[in-house]
Amino acid sequence: MMILQYCIYLESIKTIRNNILKKSSSIFRIVLLFGIIFITTIYYSSYRGNEIVDKYYPLVDAAMEIKLETAYAYIEFKSVKNSIDDKNIDTVLESINRAKWYSNAMVYGGKNSEGTFLGLNKQHIKSKIDLILLDLDDFVSSMEQYLKIDDLEERSKLTKKCNFLFSNIMLKTDNIETILQSTISRDLKEYKRLKIGLTIIAILFLIMQLYAIYRSEKSRLNFISIIENKKEELSAKVEEKTKELQNLNNNLNLAFEETEDSKIFFRTTLDGLKSMIIVMRNYEIIDVNRAFLNFFDVETLEYFKGNISNSLGNLFEQNTTHDYLHMNRDGMTWVEYVLHYKSEEHKTLIKNHVFQVNIEKSIKNRDTIYVITLNDITELEQAKISLEDSIEYASHIQHSLVPNNELFRKYCDDFFVIWHPRDVVGGDIYLLEELRNDDEMMLMVVDCTGHGVPGAFVTMLVKAIERQIVGRINNSDEVVNPAKLLSVFNKSMKHLLKQENKDSISNSGFDGGLLYYNKKENKLIYAGAKTPLYVVQNGELKVYKSDRHSLGYKRSNSSYEFTNYIIDITGNTQIYITTDGFIDQIGDGNGFSFGKTNFTNLINEYSMEILSDQQEIFLDALLEHQGETPANDDITVVSLKFKRYN
Amino acid sequence: MATFLIIDDSKLARFKQEKSIEAAGHEVIAMAENGQEGVDKYKEYNPDFVTLDIEMPILNGIEATKLIKQYDKNAKIIIVSSVVNKTVIKEAFNAGALFNMKKPFKSEVLQRQIVRYISEN
Numbered sequence: 001m002m003i004l005q006y007c008i009y010l011e012s013i014k015t016i017r018n019n020i021l022k023k024s025s026s027i028f029r030i031v032l033l034f035g036i037i038f039i040t041t042i043y044y045s046s047y048r049g050n051e052i053v054d055k056y057y058p059l060v061d062a063a064m065e066i067k068l069e070t071a072y073a074y075i076e077f078k079s080v081k082n083s084i085d086d087k088n089i090d091t092v093l094e095s096i097n098r099a100k101w102y103s104n105a106m107v108y109g110g111k112n113s114e115g116t117f118l119g120l121n122k123q124h125i126k127s128k129i130d131l132i133l134l135d136l137d138d139f140v141s142s143m144e145q146y147l148k149i150d151d152l153e154e155r156s157k158l159t160k161k162c163n164f165l166f167s168n169i170m171l172k173t174d175n176i177e178t179i180l181q182s183t184i185s186r187d188l189k190e191y192k193r194l195k196i197g198l199t200i201i202a203i204l205f206l207i208m209q210l211y212a213i214y215r216s217e218k219s220r221l222n223f224i225s226i227i228e229n230k231k232e233e234l235s236a237k238v239e240e241k242t243k244e245l246q247n248l249n250n251n252l253n254l255a256f257e258e259t260e261d262s263k264i265f266f267r268t269t270l271d272g273l274k275s276m277i278i279v280m281r282n283y284e285i286i287d288v289n290r291a292f293l294n295f296f297d298v299e300t301l302e303y304f305k306g307n308i309s310n311s312l313g314n315l316f317e318q319n320t321t322h323d324y325l326h327m328n329r330d331g332m333t334w335v336e337y338v339l340h341y342k343s344e345e346h347k348t349l350i351k352n353h354v355f356q357v358n359i360e361k362s363i364k365n366r367d368t369i370y371v372i373t374l375n376d377i378t379e380l381e382q383a384k385i386s387l388e389d390s391i392e393y394a395s396h397i398q399h400s401l402v403p404n405n406e407l408f409r410k411y412c413d414d415f416f417v418i419w420h421p422r423d424v425v426g427g428d429i430y431l432l433e434e435l436r437n438d439d440e441m442m443l444m445v446v447d448c449t450g451h452g453v454p455g456a457f458v459t460m461l462v463k464a465i466e467r468q469i470v471g472r473i474n475n476s477d478e479v480v481n482p483a484k485l486l487s488v489f490n491k492s493m494k495h496l497l498k499q500e501n502k503d504s505i506s507n508s509g510f511d512g513g514l515l516y517y518n519k520k521e522n523k524l525i526y527a528g529a530k531t532p533l534y535v536v537q538n539g540e541l542k543v544y545k546s547d548r549h550s551l552g553y554k555r556s557n558s559s560y561e562f563t564n565y566i567i568d569i570t571g572n573t574q575i576y577i578t579t580d581g582f583i584d585q586i587g588d589g590n591g592f593s594f595g596k597t598n599f600t601n602l603i604n605e606y607s608m609e610i611l612s613d614q615q616e617i618f619l620d621a622l623l624e625h626q627g628e629t630p631a632n633d634d635i636t637v638v639s640l641k642f643k644r645y646n
Numbered sequence: 647m648a649t650f651l652i653i654d655d656s657k658l659a660r661f662k663q664e665k666s667i668e669a670a671g672h673e674v675i676a677m678a679e680n681g682q683e684g685v686d687k688y689k690e691y692n693p694d695f696v697t698l699d700i701e702m703p704i705l706n707g708i709e710a711t712k713l714i715k716q717y718d719k720n721a722k723i724i725i726v727s728s729v730v731n732k733t734v735i736k737e738a739f740n741a742g743a744l745f746n747m748k749k750p751f752k753s754e755v756l757q758r759q760i761v762r763y764i765s766e767n
Contacts, residue, residue: 127658130658130661130662131657131658133661134657134658134661392732392733395731395732395733396732396733399731399733399734405701405703405706409703417701418728419730419731420728420730421730421731424732609658610656610657612654612655612656612657612659613656613657613658613659615656615728616656616658616659616662616749616750617658619728619749619750620750622750623750623751623752
């Protein structure tokens with residue numbers, strides 16, 4: 001009894017000591033954590049500072065070098081052009097090559113006697129530099145062509161082209177320089193904020209350390225007094241412990257009986273499951289549940305192994321057109337493949353039944369144990385295929401509503417359309433209609449309630465109303481008035497969906513823009529419902545914000561009067577209409593939407609490019625922002641370019 | 647090393663694809679900016695592979711695929727397009743395209759897909 005008492009006493013002292021150590025270790029952990037935060041902040045601060053100095057400033061220099069070298073090449077070319085004998089453009093080519101070297105250094109990084117250049121990571125600036133590289137190549141080929149020919153008219157054309165390319169390269173490089181400068185100024189502001197944050201963290205760190213030391217000393221004194229008190233408490237506990245030991249034997253016997261019960265309960269549960277459960281040890285089937293035996297119509301696992309198959313993978317159908325699991329895939333066994341791509345859904349086909357496959361792996365006594373679950377999803381798959389076929393057909397119908405490219409080309413100098421429904425069908429649509437004669441057309445960009453199938457239904461309704469309106473216009477001499485047409489849409493939607501009263505169950509409608517173009521009058525008229533029109537004329541962007549009033553919803557006012565915006569086509573005029581999908585797309589990791597500012601910046605920076613290139617740039621910018629995040633809405637952007645007809 | 651013909655109306659898209667194909671260790675022997683020019687260049691250069699946009703002026707990607715396949719039934723055509731509509735993609739496959747690469751994509755993704763596509767074909 002004395003030994004037991006001593007042991008318990010020792011154990012208690014150990015516990016108290018461990019408690020002290022635990023408390024000290026948690027204090028140590030807090031100090032360590034703050035230390036790490038402090039060091040990380042210092043490191044990040046110095047990294048940001050160095051990044052501004054090492055990355056952006058050399059890139060600004062590189063942009064200036066591109067301008068310098070291009071300007072030098074241009075001047076050299078002019079002097080070669082004017083000289084009678086010496087037609088050697090080696091110096092021009094050297095300058096262009098140096099400009100190209102700096103352009104590539106801005107994209108991929110590089111090192112020369114001027115310094116080290118770290119490559120940019122912004123895709124849309126990279127695209128801009130790619131365009132400069134293309135212009136530089138064009139510049140060289142135009143110069144070489146100029147020197148090869150004698151025809152004065154051709155030479156004049158090539159001189160104009162060289163001048164255009166030169167100013168284009170200068171403008172683009174200037175633009176990149178401005179972007180870099182604003183990045184530096186933004187980063188410097190951020191750096192200042194970081195420094196203030198660092199000071200606050202340092203003060204917090206100091207306070208925490210002092211507090212930790214105070215807590216540690218207080219704990220130490222507390223525990224010394226606890227040890228003294230504990231001595232007395234322990235004697236009383238010895239008796240209690242002895243009784244507990246006596247009861248232990250009885251409890252062990254009970255526990256054994258419970259384990260046996262658990263085994264029976266576990267077996268019954270497994271056999272009661274509809275899914276097939278297979279347990280494999282190193283690929284050898286060692287146990288299965290009743291559902292498995294029933295599926296193969298056998299009584300025992302031994303019979304199955306002897307007469308049907310001793311391997312599960314052998315049962316998988318090999319010749320299927322679907323993406324089902326086979327014995328081996330991508331150089332792995334099917335088990336390795338499933339475990340490697342665990343987050344994906346795996347399916348296999350056995351005896352014309354589709355099964356969803358899940359595997360759990362564990363190691364026991366140096367053996368690998370696999371527990372495989374096969375869920376029969378045949379009916380679900382058939383329903384899914386039938387549903388997909390229906391939706392695909394619906395997509396076919398919806399696609400037949402959108403205009404073909406030839407119609408765009410008939411009225412516009414250039415165009416691009418980005419139409420990406422979030423699902424197979426969507427609530428976004430764009431419509432283009434020829435009106436009374438070859439001079440008039442009407443474009444609509446529409447974002448209906450919701451997306452997927454419900455959204456697509458509303459687009460069909462919009463199309464039906466639009467056809468009715470077009471029919472009316474074609475049978476009248478009235479001047480087309482987009483604002484009035486939006487009011488017609490508003491009333492018709494409310495009427496057709498019975499949304500004129502507040503008790504109506506449905507509440508569908510749309511936001512969108514309606515653009516009327518009259519080629520003969522060189523005029524555009526636009527009216528929009530929560531859908532702005534972006535217009536670029538003579539390099540200047542103007543945004544017509546449109547009315548903040550949606551169409552057709554219960555809350556939409558039937559007598560609301562929309563506003564017309566009239567734009568005279570004085571020269572090259574580019575318009576952009578987008579639904580909110582592009583602007584509201586959530587970014588990868590940061591949770592922020594793409595934003596109106598970024599969208600406006602894209603137009604400002606790239607409106608001078610041809611529209612097929614602009615489409616690439618818009619898509620790249622969206623990809624860069626979106627990353628792996630799925631689309632949160634349907635996305636539609638339509639851009640048209642008009643020229644003035646006399 | 648395989649040879650490629652790039653058909654795309656965007657200069658920037660052609661440039662980006664050219665860089666990706668070359669980075670994957672293959673050669674771009676010709677480029678075209680519309681479907682008709684693409685068909686002509688195919689006949690002239692007989693490339694191993696064609697990358698082709700769907701929406702292009704003069705002759706679209708689906709029509710160009712049909713004409714290329716008429717000329718050479720073994721032509722290997724990869725669609726590289728921002729069109730997501732399944733009906734259009736199906737039409738392209740029915741015309742003879744073997745693979746669809748949706749724009750936009752990262753350059754490394756195109757490189758990886760090209761390597762995979764070539765090894766499978």
